[in-house]
Every structure is written in C-alpha cells, then in structure tokens.
Amino acid sequence: MRLAVFFASIGLLGAAELPRFRWENFTTAQGLPDNRVYSVCVDGDKVWAGTDNGLALYQNGKWRVFTPADGLAHRAVLYLALDKQTHDLWIATMGGLSRYSGGRFDTFSQLNSGLPNDVVYGVAAHGDFVWVATAAGGSRLNKRTGEWSIFNERNTPMYEIWTYSVTAAEDKVYYAVWGGGVLEYDVKTERWKDYNDPDGETEMVLFKDQGLIHEITSSVSYVNKILWVATYFGASRYDGRNWRNFLEKDSGLPSNFLNQVKSVDGTRTWFSTDKGLAYFDGEQWATYRPALDTHAPEMLVRNAAGETSRVAVDTAPAHNYIFGVELQGDDIWVATAKGLSHGIRIKQETGKP
Amino acid sequence: MRSGIIIGLAALGALLLSGQPSAKPGRYPNPIDVALSSDGSRLYVVCEGTDELVAVDPVTLAVVARVRVGHRPRGIALSPDGSRIYVTNSWSDTVTELDGTSLAVTRTLPAGWEPIGLTVDARGQILYVANRLSNDVSVIDLAAGSEIKRLAGGRGASYLAGDGAHVYVTHIYPNAGKFRTEPESEITRIETGQSTVDARLRLHNVAGVSHVALSRDGRLGIAAQLRPKNLVPLAHVAHGWAFGDSLAVFGEDVGGVVQLPLDEMERYFSLPFGVAIAPDKSRAYLTASGSDEVAIVDLQRLVAAARSPERDTLANDLSASARYVVARVPVGRNPRGIALSNDGTRLYIANHLDDTVSVLDTAAGRIVGTIALVGPAIVDPQRRGERLFYSSKFSFQRQFGCANCHLDSTFDGLAWDLEPDGFGVDIVDNRAIEDVSETAPFKWNGGNPDLYTECGPRTERFFFRSQGIRDADLSDLIAYVGSIPLRPNRYRLPGGELTAAQERGKDIFERARRKDGSPIPEENRCSFCHSGKYYTNRQLADVGTGKPTDRSPLIDVPHLTNVAYSAPYLHDGSARSLEEIWTVFNPKDTHGVTNDLVKDELNDLIEYLKTL
Numbered sequence: 001m002r003l004a005v006f007f008a009s010i011g012l013l014g015a016a017e018l019p020r021f022r023w024e025n026f027t028t029a030q031g032l033p034d035n036r037v038y039s040v041c042v043d044g045d046k047v048w049a050g051t052d053n054g055l056a057l058y059q060n061g062k063w064r065v066f067t068p069a070d071g072l073a074h075r076a077v078l079y080l081a082l083d084k085q086t087h088d089l090w091i092a093t094m095g096g097l098s099r100y101s102g103g104r105f106d107t108f109s110q111l112n113s114g115l116p117n118d119v120v121y122g123v124a125a126h127g128d129f130v131w132v133a134t135a136a137g138g139s140r141l142n143k144r145t146g147e148w149s150i151f152n153e154r155n156t157p158m159y160e161i162w163t164y165s166v167t168a169a170e171d172k173v174y175y176a177v178w179g180g181g182v183l184e185y186d187v188k189t190e191r192w193k194d195y196n197d198p199d200g201e202t203e204m205v206l207f208k209d210q211g212l213i214h215e216i217t218s219s220v221s222y223v224n225k226i227l228w229v230a231t232y233f234g235a236s237r238y239d240g241r242n243w244r245n246f247l248e249k250d251s252g253l254p255s256n257f258l259n260q261v262k263s264v265d266g267t268r269t270w271f272s273t274d275k276g277l278a279y280f281d282g283e284q285w286a287t288y289r290p291a292l293d294t295h296a297p298e299m300l301v302r303n304a305a306g307e308t309s310r311v312a313v314d315t316a317p318a319h320n321y322i323f324g325v326e327l328q329g330d331d332i333w334v335a336t337a338k339g340l341s342h343g344i345r346i347k348q349e350t351g352k353p
Numbered sequence: 354m355r356s357g358i359i360i361g362l363a364a365l366g367a368l369l370l371s372g373q374p375s376a377k378p379g380r381y382p383n384p385i386d387v388a389l390s391s392d393g394s395r396l397y398v399v400c401e402g403t404d405e406l407v408a409v410d411p412v413t414l415a416v417v418a419r420v421r422v423g424h425r426p427r428g429i430a431l432s433p434d435g436s437r438i439y440v441t442n443s444w445s446d447t448v449t450e451l452d453g454t455s456l457a458v459t460r461t462l463p464a465g466w467e468p469i470g471l472t473v474d475a476r477g478q479i480l481y482v483a484n485r486l487s488n489d490v491s492v493i494d495l496a497a498g499s500e501i502k503r504l505a506g507g508r509g510a511s512y513l514a515g516d517g518a519h520v521y522v523t524h525i526y527p528n529a530g531k532f533r534t535e536p537e538s539e540i541t542r543i544e545t546g547q548s549t550v551d552a553r554l555r556l557h558n559v560a561g562v563s564h565v566a567l568s569r570d571g572r573l574g575i576a577a578q579l580r581p582k583n584l585v586p587l588a589h590v591a592h593g594w595a596f597g598d599s600l601a602v603f604g605e606d607v608g609g610v611v612q613l614p615l616d617e618m619e620r621y622f623s624l625p626f627g628v629a630i631a632p633d634k635s636r637a638y639l640t641a642s643g644s645d646e647v648a649i650v651d652l653q654r655l656v657a658a659a660r661s662p663e664r665d666t667l668a669n670d671l672s673a674s675a676r677y678v679v680a681r682v683p684v685g686r687n688p689r690g691i692a693l694s695n696d697g698t699r700l701y702i703a704n705h706l707d708d709t710v711s712v713l714d715t716a717a718g719r720i721v722g723t724i725a726l727v728g729p730a731i732v733d734p735q736r737r738g739e740r741l742f743y744s745s746k747f748s749f750q751r752q753f754g755c756a757n758c759h760l761d762s763t764f765d766g767l768a769w770d771l772e773p774d775g776f777g778v779d780i781v782d783n784r785a786i787e788d789v790s791e792t793a794p795f796k797w798n799g800g801n802p803d804l805y806t807e808c809g810p811r812t813e814r815f816f817f818r819s820q821g822i823r824d825a826d827l828s829d830l831i832a833y834v835g836s837i838p839l840r841p842n843r844y845r846l847p848g849g850e851l852t853a854a855q856e857r858g859k860d861i862f863e864r865a866r867r868k869d870g871s872p873i874p875e876e877n878r879c880s881f882c883h884s885g886k887y888y889t890n891r892q893l894a895d896v897g898t899g900k901p902t903d904r905s906p907l908i909d910v911p912h913l914t915n916v917a918y919s920a921p922y923l924h925d926g927s928a929r930s931l932e933e934i935w936t937v938f939n940p941k942d943t944h945g946v947t948n949d950l951v952k953d954e955l956n957d958l959i960e961y962l963k964t965l
Contacts, residue, residue, distance in 0.1 A: 085502040087549040101505045102541065102550030104528075111936040112929055114956040128503075136952070144465070144487060144503060145844070147960060149854070150953045 018286040018301060019279065021332065021343030023315035031063030032056055035318075037335040041080035042328040043087055049340050050077030055091060055100075071105030073098040074118075079165075079324075083125035090130055092120035097132055108141070114148025115139060122176075126168035131175075133163035138175050138183070151175075151183075157194040158183055165219040165230075165260075174227055176217035182229055195238070203233055205247070212236050213245040219260040219272075219324075226266030230258035235271060252285020252302035253278055260324040270332070272322035277334055288343070290316045317341040381736060382407070382726040384703035384710060386428050386690030390453065391435030393695045398703060398710055399426045399440060400726060406440050406449075407726060408456060411694070411701070414712065414724045420456050422449040428470040428512070428690075432477045437495075439480060441468040444841055448482060448493070463500050464491045466843045470512035470564075472520060474545050481520050481543065483510040486843065486918055490522055490541070492548045504550050507539045508766065512564045516571030519544055519551075523562040523576050526766035529920070532927045533584060533780065536560040536767060540576060540603065540610070554603055554610045558668075560767060561760055562601070564690065566628040566637070573606040573656065575637050577625035579757070580612065580668060583769045586776060590818045596753050598622045599668060600639065600650075602659045611659040612668040615639065615648055615678060621752045622648060622674075622681070623745035627691040629700065636715065638700050640688035641681075643745035643754045647688060647702060647711075649680040649718060680718045684711040687743045706740045738833025741826055748817035755808075755830075758783050762837045764919050768926030771815060778902050782926030784911060785919040790835035792887050792912040797924040799893045799909035804831045839915055844963040851964065858961025861954055868949045879945045879958075888913035888965055897943030898923050917963035931959045 026049075027035050034053035041048040047058040055066040055077050066072050074095025081090045091098040096109035096118045108115045117136035124131045130141040137152030152161045160180030167174050173185040181196035198211040205213065214233035221228040227238040234256045235246040248256045255275035263269040271278040276289030276298075283304040291298040297316035302308045318339030326333045330345035383402030389395070389411070396409040404426060408418040423442025430439045431453065438451040441464065448468060450460040465484025468491070472481050480493040488510055489503040507524030514521050520543040527536035538556040543549065556562065561579035568574070580597030587595060598621055603610040615622035623643030630637045630652070637650040654677040658667060667673040685704025688711070692701050700713040701724075712722035729736075741747070742762070745754040758765045764785045772779045781797050794800070795807035809827045813820050822830070846852065851859060862879045866872055875881050876894075884890050889912040899906030908924045922928040928938055935947040935955060942948050947955065 086504055087547065088505065099505070102553045104539065104553045106505070110952065112933055114932065114952070114959065116952045143505075144489075147854070148956050150956060152953070154951075154953060 018281065018284055019330070019332075019343075020299065020311070020313070020346040020348060021288065021315075022346055023288075023297070023317055024342045024344065025318040025339045026058070026063075026342070027318065027339040031065070032340060033065045033067070035338045037337075037340045038076075038078050038323045039080045039092075040324060040326045040333040040335045040340060041082055041089065042326045042333060043082050043089070047326075047328070047333055047342075048080050048089060049335065050080045050091065050093075052076050055080075066100075066105075068095075071098070071107065073105075073107040073109065073120075078120065079122045081123045081125055083130075085125075085127075088125070090123045090125050092123045092132070094119055096120065097123060097130075114141075114150070116150045116152070121163065122165040124166045124168040124173075126170070126173075129168070131166045131168045131173055133166040133175060135162055137161040138163045138166060151185075151192070156183060156192040158192075160215075164217065167220045167222045169222050171225070172222060172227075174220040174222050176220045176229065178218065179216055181212050181215050182217055182220060182227070205234075205245070208245050208247075209243050211243050212238075213247070218258060219262075221261050221263040221269070223263045224266035226263065228261045228263045228269055230261035230271065232257050234258070235261055237269075239266075246280075252280060252287065252300075252308075254287045254289070254300070259322060262325055262327075264327065270325045272324050272334075274321050276320050277317055277322045277325065288313075288317055289320045292320065317343070379729055381706075381728040382708045383705050384689070384708065384726055385426070385705055387692040387701045387703045387710060388429045388431060388438075389692050389694060389701070391431060391433075391695075396692070396701055396710070396724075397429055397438060398724075398726065399429050399690070401425055401427060401443075401705075402708075402728075404442075406438070406451065406456070409710070409724055411699070411712075414722050416724070416726065418456050420451060420458065422451075422458070423447050423461070427468070428483075430471045430473050430480070432473050432495075433475060434477060437473075437477075439471055439473065441471050441482060443467045443469055443485070446484075446843070448480065460498055462493055462498055464493070465489055465503060467840065469510075470522075472513045472515045474515060474520070475517040479545065479548060481513055481515070481522075481548075483513050483522050483524075485509050485511050485525070486840075488524070490520075490543065502548065504541075504543060504548070506541050507553075507562075510541070512562075512576075514565045514567045514574070515545065516567045517545070518571065521554075521565050521567065521574055521576075523565045523578075525561050525563065525760050526764075527560040529929050532921075532925075532929075533768065533777070535584065536581065538562050538578070540565065540574075540601065554601075556601055556610065556612070559601070559612070560765060561624075561757075563626045564628045566630045568604070568606075568630050568634045568652075569632055570634070571604070573602070573604040573630065573634065573652070575628050575630060575639075576601045576603075577628050577639055578612070579624070581757075581765070581767055583767045585770055586778075587769065587771045587816060590749050590752060590816075593619070593750065594621075594671065594752065595748075596621075596623070596757055597668060598625050598641065600625065600628070602655060606656050607659045611664045613655065613658060613677070614668060614671060614674050615641070616671055617674050617678075618671045619750050621745065621750060622646065622678075623751065623753055624743075624757055626689050627702070629691045629693045631693060631697040631715070632695070633697060635697075636679075638691055638693070638713075638715075640684070640691055640702060642687050642689055642705070643743060643756065644681075644751065645684060645686055645688060645744070646681045647684050647691070647700070647713060648678050649682065649715075651677050651679045654679075682713060682718060682720065684713070684720065685709045685723070686740050706736070706743060734829045734832040735836045736833075737826075738829035738831065738836075741822075741830045742833050747813070747819055747821045747826075749819050753817075755812075755834075759786055762786065763840075766920065768921065779904055780900075780902065780925040782921055782924060785915060786834060787837050788839045788887070788914060789837070789912065792889055793891060794909055797909055798905055798907065804834055808834060840918070842915055842917075842964060844917060844960075852960070854957045854960040855964055856961075857954070858957035858959065861950065861958045862961055867946055873946045877942070877946055882910045883913050895943070896939075896945075897941055898927075898938050900925060900927070913962065913965045916965055931962060 034051035036052035039050035074093035076094040079092035088101040117134040119135035122133035165176040175183040214231040219230035255273040260272040285302040299311040319336035321337035332343040334341040382400035423445035425444040466486035482491040509526035522541040540554040542552040565576040627640040685707035687706040708728040710724040801807040893907040
C-alpha cells in the first residue's frame with residue numbers, strides 16, 4: 001500500500017462487511033509433497049492441491065499424495081479444474097493433461113492424444129467439453145466423441161499461442177493468451193474474437209478503461225456474463241460493453257502483478273498477486289498477507305472513498321506470493337509459493353473470532 | 354433341447370399371440386438377456402436377432418407377446434415398481450421404455466454409443482446405461498426423459514448392477530495400458546446420491562468382464578470375467594489354461610476384491626457370462642457361454658474361499674473351484690443372460706444360439722422346462738458356424754473358442770503371443786473381424802491366403818491344439834465369419850457427409866504432395882496401401898513398424914473399417930492410440946508421410962480415419 005494508512009476502527013470504514021479469516025497453513029511438515037502450491041481445487045469436503053512435486057488430496061484431516069508413479073502425467077501440477085457434473089478432476093501439468101476419476105488417472109499427451117502440447121497451464125470443464133490452455137495454443141476435448149480441436153494462429157485471431165488460462169461457461173469461453181490479450185469463443189456462433197490492449201504491447205496506460213489493461217494476461221474468470229482478466233500489469237473487468245481497469249495506484253490491489261483472478265459472482269472477486277491476496281466486493285478492497293517488511297499477519301482495507309486502514313489480525317496466509325484461490329463455502333483455500341493456506345471465515349456477527 | 358418341456362408354438366402361437374407381431378421371418382431370435390416382472394407373472398426375453406422384447410408366461414412357458422424395440426437390443430431392466438421396462442438398443446444408441454402392464458412403447462430415450470446393460474436406481478428416478486463404444490455410462494433423468502451426464506467407465510462398459518447406494522459397472526475390453534503388460538480392468542462404482550464415480554475396483558490381469566450381480570443386502574457382488582494369458586506363447590494351451598475363466602468377488606462380505614477360478618483341471622468353464630445371486634444368498638449361478646453350462650456356486654463356501662489366507666493365490670489354482678462350485682448343469686447353446694424367480698426356485702437362462710430359454714429348478718439342479726422362441730426352421734450354414742464360433746468344444750480340453758478372443762464377434766483389445774516360437778516373438782494385435790470376407794490375405798504377415806486357411810488347420814494347430822474341425826464345420830464357420838456385419842460407425846454424420854475436420858483429414862489421407870510441394874512416392878501415400886472399399890490393397894508392406902522380435906518386417910496392410918473402435922494398433926498392438934502410430938512409430942515417414950504435418954493436421958487425419 002503506497003497510500004497513507006489510516007488506523008481507524010473497522011466500523012468507521014465499513015470494513016466489517018469484508019470477510020475476515022483465521023488462517024491455517026499447510027506445508028510439507030503437514031504432509032504436502034511440496035511447499036510450492038500452484039493451484040487448489042475444492043470438491044465438497046475434499047481439497048486438492050497441485051504442487052511442484054505432485055498432486056495432494058486433503059480429506060478427513062489427512063493428506064494423500066499422488067505422483068507420476070500413480071499415473072499422474074507429470075510431477076509439476078499447474079492447475080486443477082473440477083468437472084462439476086461428474087466430479088472428475090482435470091489436472092494441468094508440465095507433462096500433459098490428466099483426469100482423475102474415481103481413483104483412476106487417465107493421461108492425455110501430445111503423443112497419445114490430440115493434445116497440442118504437453119505443457120498445460122490451464123483447464124476448464126463445462127458440459128461435454130474440456131477446454132485446455134497449452135504452450136502451443138488452446139484445445140478442446142469432446143468427451144463424448146473423443147475429438148480434439150486445436151485453436152491457434154491458424155484458425156483464430158490468436159497471434160501468440162502461449163495460452164495460460166481458460167474459463168468456460170454456457171455462452172462463452174475465454175482464453176488468457178500470455179502476450180496476446182484475451183481470446184473469446186462464442187459457443188453459439190462458434191466464432192472467435194480477440195481483445196487486446198489498445199495501448200499495444202507497452203506497459204503504458206494511455207487510455208484507461210478503453211480496453212484490456214495489458215497483453216500479458218495470466219488468468220481469466222467469467223461469471224454472470226462478467227469477464228475478469230488478470231495480467232502482469234493490472235486487472236480488467238469487462239461486462240460485454242465496457243471495460244474497467246484496476247491498478248495498484250488507484251485501487252486496493254496490492255500489486256499490478258497478478259497470477260490469478262477468480263470472481264464469485266462477477267462483482268465479488270479475488271486476486272492472487274505477488275504481494276498478497278486481495279478481495280474486491282465492488283466498493284471496498286481487502287488484502288491478506290504477511291506484512292512485506294515485518295512478515296507479521298496483516299489485513300489491509302481500502303474503503304469506497306479510497307481510505308486505507310489496517311485490521312488487527314493474528315494470522316495470515318503462508319506467503320505473499322499467491323498463485324490461486326478456491327472457495328469452500330464461507331472459507332477460502334489459497335495456493336502460495338510457500339504452502340497452502342486455509343482461510344477459516346470468522347463470523348463477524350458475533351464479534352468473536 | 355436336452356430335457357424338460359418344450360412348448361412348440363407353431364400351432365399355439367396364433368391363439369396366444371393374437372394381435373401380436375410374430376418373429377421376423379428368416380431371423381433367429383438370439384435371446385441375450387432375461388428379466389422377470391416384479392410380481393413374477395411375466396418373463397421378459399430380449400431377442401437381439403429379431404429386435405424384439407418377448408413376454409413369456411413363466412407358468413405355461415408360453416410366449417404371450419412380442420414387441421418391436423430398436424436395433425440389436427441387448428439389455429433389460431425394470432423400474433422398482435415394475436411399471437416400466439427398459440431395453441437397450443445397441444445399434445440404435447437408444448433405450449426403449451415400455452409400459453410394464455400393456456407393453457406399449459412409451460418413449461425412446463437417448464443413450465451413448467452401443468448401449469448394452471442398464472439399471473434403474475432404487476427411487477426409480479435415474480436410469481444408468483453402460484455404453485460399450487463410448488466407454489461411458491449415461492445417467493438419464495427418467496422424469497425429464499433426458500440424459501443429464503456421462504460418467505467415464507472402463508473401456509467397453511457393458512453391464513451393471515445396483516444395490517440402492519451404488520451401481521457397479523463392468524467392461525469387456527481392458528483399459529489402455531503399457532505394451533506387453535498384464536491387462537487391467539475395473540469394476541466402476543457409482544454412488545447414486547450424486548451419480549458420480551466414487552471408486553474403481555481394480556481387476557488386475559483381467560479382461561472380458563461380463564455380467565455383475567449383487568446380493569439383496571448389497572454386501573456381496575460377483576462379476577464373471579476372463580484372465581487371459583496373452584503374454585506367454587499359446588503353446589501352453591497343451592499344458593492347460595489359456596484363459597482363466599473366473600469370477601471376481603467383492604463387497605463387505607469379502608473385504609476388497611478377490612478373483613477365484615471357475616475352471617477345473619481338464620474341465621474348463623469357458624467364457625463365463627451371466628450371473629445371478631439367490632435372494633437368500635445361498636447360491637450364485639453363472640453361465641459358461643462357450644461350454645454351454647450353468648455353474649451352481651455355494652456362496653458360503655465361496656465367501657470362505659474369498660476370505661481364506663490363500664485368497665490371493667487361488668485365481669491360479671485349478672483345484673480351487675471344487676471348494677465352491679457344487680454343480681455344472683448342461684443347458685442350451687451359448688447361454689448368456691440369466692434371471693432368478695423372486696423366490697429363487699427357478700432360474701431362466703437365455704440360450705443365445707438355440708433360440709430358447711432354459712428353466713432350471715434350482716433346488717433339484719436340473720432343467721425342468723425349455724421355452725422355444727421360434728426361429729427359422731432351417732438351421733443354415735451361417736447359424737451352424739455361429740454356434741461353432743462361440744463353442745469351446747474344438748479346443749484342447751475344451752478350453753476356449755473363437756469368441757474368447759473375438760468377444761461378441763469383435764476383438765478383445767489384447768495383443769497375443771500366439772506362435773510356438775518362444776517368448777515374445779511375433780506378437781500380434783487381435784484385429785476386429787467385422788466384414789472381413791473380402792480382405793484376404795489374413796494374419797498380420799499375410800500368411801493365410803483365405804479364411805479357410807485362417808480359420809482351419811492353422812487355427813486348429815496353433816490356437817486350439819486339436820484336430821477336431823471337420824471340413825463341413827469349417828465351411829460353416831467361414832460362412833459365419835464372413836457374415837459378421839459392420840457395426841454402425843458413430844463418427845459419421847447422419848447424412849454421410851464429413852465434418853470440416855474430417856474433410857481436411859480426407860485431403861491429407863489422399864494427398865500426393867508434401868506441404869512443401871514435393872511429391873510423395875505413390876507407395877508412401879496413405880490412400881495407396883489403404884485403398885478400395887475396405888481401405889486395404891491386400892498387399893504386404895514394410896512400413897518400418899516391425900520389431901526385432903518379428904520374423905519379417907513385411908506386414909499385411911490391414912483394413913481400416915471401424916478402425917476407431919479397435920485399439921491398440923499396429924501389427925503387435927504397440928500403439929495405444931491412433932495418434933501413437935505416427936507420433937511414436939513413424940519417425941522416418943515410412944508409414945505414410947506425416948512428419949510435415951502440424952498437430953492440427955494430424956488430428957484432422959485421425960478424425961477422418963475414424964469415419965472409415
């Protein structure tokens with residue numbers, strides 16, 4: 001936070017409505033296969049963690065680890081997506097795409113399937129399709145027919161094929177193309193459209209809110225017809241008509257470097273940055289992290305008027321460098337560079353943690 | 354008809370079947386599955402050959418109704434209250450719903466590719482259908498009449514049984530695995546609360562899993578299965594046991610999954626298929642579709658064996674079945690699906706290639722009646738050949754028949770070490786045999802110029818280790834093999850036109866130039882070797898896929914019809930998918946020119962190949 005910090009009561013700033021958490025952190029000491037946790041995915045009471053050295057499942061208070069010896073495509077698990085229909089888990093790794101279903105791993109690689117590339121950064125399952133973001137373009141698996149379609153510079157407006165993230169809904173599918181903005185697929189018309197930074201491939205923002213904030217996109221989240229885009233130079237929100245951009249200097253974002261954005265309902269949105277976990281409720285912002293200097297637990301609040309305050313907290317996520325989040329009811333799970341954090345929601349109505 | 358009452362319906366039929374269509378002339382009914390109405394007043398028989406559901410009075414054993422359903426019906430299930438009957442139509446990719454009282458067809462429901470088995474959940478709300486060619490399970494909302502999702506099953510998902518809390522699904526082709534490793538299968542468990550797969554019970558060294566049944570208390574499950582010994586030369590047939598005809602026992606009564614044999618020393622129980630468990634859990638019944646028998650299994654003894662300290666070694670013990678198989682009762686030809694009366698006193702057995710249903714008195718352990726379903730009066734050569742194809746009587750000690758490897762006249766998804774030339778030499782992938790009569794020569798090295806050679810003395814000598822096939826029998830067998838039709842190709846659009854990707858793939862298949870414009874030698878074009886109606890020029894070619902363990906690098910150019918269904922690929926089954934043929938086994942462009950293709954184009958080529 002570069003703005004002056006006002007030490008005010010929560011009530012004065014309206015921060016009481018922002019979620020507060022008691023953080024429990026998991027590392028290799030508790031059974032994670034690696035502290036570098038790239039992704040987290042919740043399926044009911046099961047929590048999946050994708051780490052640099054295997055896939056881990058937390059259930060009934062215990063961790064279970066899966067490695068390539070179990071059938072996992074690669075030890076480095078970059079992203080996890082749940083098929084909400086079947087509850088199969090789709091696993092993006094540095095060595096292909098795996099599906100975990102009822103205890104069985106099925107692996108799809110560029111050699112044994114139509115997957116375009118084994119470096120898989122993102123995956124999304126919706127209906128009969130699995131959408132995949134790879135280092136050599138996007139692709140789509142039709143689960144019913146087994147057909148793989150590839151989307152790249154030859155059949156879409158994509159000029160950079162390094163796709164980093166994908167989000168799929170009933171009407172639209174969006175790819176975050178690292179260095180190439182955002183690609184939109186219209187499910188009905190089967191047509192593609194790209195969204196790019198109107199200021200080109202520069203770090204300048206000449207005309208804010210006139211388009212995507214930057215070409216280097218890292219994550220997309222599409223909920224209730226609202227698209228959120230995370231970039232390495234700020235965040236963007238697009239409602240199908242207007243863009244709104246968010247920067248560290250004029251929002252509650254703790255950093256312009258974003259690894260992931262995940263929207264709850266199009267308005268309430270979580271941001272995974274290199275300087276902490278941020279939350280935006282449409283007016284107010286909150287940041288959860290160990291303080292950058294003292295590493296003491298910290299919760300910062302920025303109200304609608306732009307005033308910033310610090311909320312006294314006893315715990316914080318495991319690390320500032322956040323890769324991603326997943327909600328579990330009122331709770332949140334956070335993948336960080338040094339462990340997985342469970343944010344247990346503090347019921348503020350009672351005034352008790 | 355070996356015993357009991359035969360109800361000849363030729364004269365009686367007109368009276369009993371007033372207003373009902375008769376069996377299709379010239380077609381054998383081929384009963385494949387049976388079920389009883391909830392009140393026990395009707396026996397329903399699924400007739401695969403005539404596309405009918407036949408209703409029988411289980412007291413008089415008379416056929417009382419015939420109802421046309423879809424093409425190639427395979428399985429039957431009733432709603433818990435008996436008000437609805439569901440029949441899978443394996444070649445129509447649908448399920449026919451009939452009124453349980455009037456037998457009127459009320460709806461046709463969608464399913465996946467080649468639906469086989471089905472079951473209704475305990476609430477009567479969800480229908481689960483196992484789809485063999487899409488390898489999945491359709492979850493159908495019966496109120497809406499629509500499929501709400503598909504669950505990933507094992508490869509060749511086929512049969513199901515439910516106990517309320519769970520549905521268990523088997524599959525006939527093994528799941529994809531590494532080359533020359535023991536086959537892996539599973540029993541897929543679906544929890545019915547959310548209709549999701551919550552477990553897969555591992556069946557190691559197993560393929561060809563057929564029916565599965567559960568005890569009424571849900572604590573014991575039994576599945577019929579094969580343990581193929583495909584990794585060692587088939588020369589060992591002479592020493593016994595090319596296939597382990599066996600069952601998998603699972604559930605709380607057992608704890609885990611235990612495989613137990615049904616074979617006996619020098620008396621094999623070939624190709625087990627149907628399973629039923631007595632309501633009082635005293636006995637189980639299994640059909641041997643190759644040995645034409647029903648085994649009666651004492652469940653107390655079976656569970657004791659499955660819980661014994663040596664339980665993990667019994668699967669390979671030919672003396673083990675004596676512990677729990679208490680009788681083997683001869684029935685009709687190629688017995689398949691079975692059903693018990695509600696009180697467990699009668700077992701009904703669909704004799705697929707006799708067009709009959711046997712009635713077994715379970716207390717006496719003998720056949721007390723036979724229901725004739727009325728087929729053509731003349732048993733033609735194809736029919737005789739079909740019976741030979743499914744029978745194990747020609748092999749040494751009656752161990753197995755053609756259908757052990759060509760399950761339901763298809764393939765088994767395995768690569769075999771057939772030759773008597775030592776371990777690991779001349780490994781052969783098991784090809785599909787639909788519509789092959791004009792694709793000679795046969796065998797992967799093209800060594801058999803015609804079906805007579807392929808199916809005759811060499812099969813006797815190298816497969817069956819016997820010399821029992823008479824010339825007349827061989828002619829019949831070939832008549833049948835030559836008549837096996839192609840299954841519908843699901844990758845083609847209804848009008849026969851190609852999708853955009855398939856069109857692009859066709860251009861690649863037929864191209865004469867590389868992408869840089871240089872010509873592709875004629876013999877190195879896809880469409881040169883894979884030409885003609887069946888996509889084979891019927892010649893030998895060295896496409897660089899031979900292995901040091903092959904006696905010759907020359908490979909018979911295989912036909913490509915329905916190639917999408919028959920993984921693994923290449924002559925030895927070393928390519929697990931169509932993609933691997935080129936991504937792994939074609940580094941020098943000797944098996945067609947493909948290395949100038951980008952991945953998109955290779956995907957297009959594969960999409961086209963799937964339509965052939």
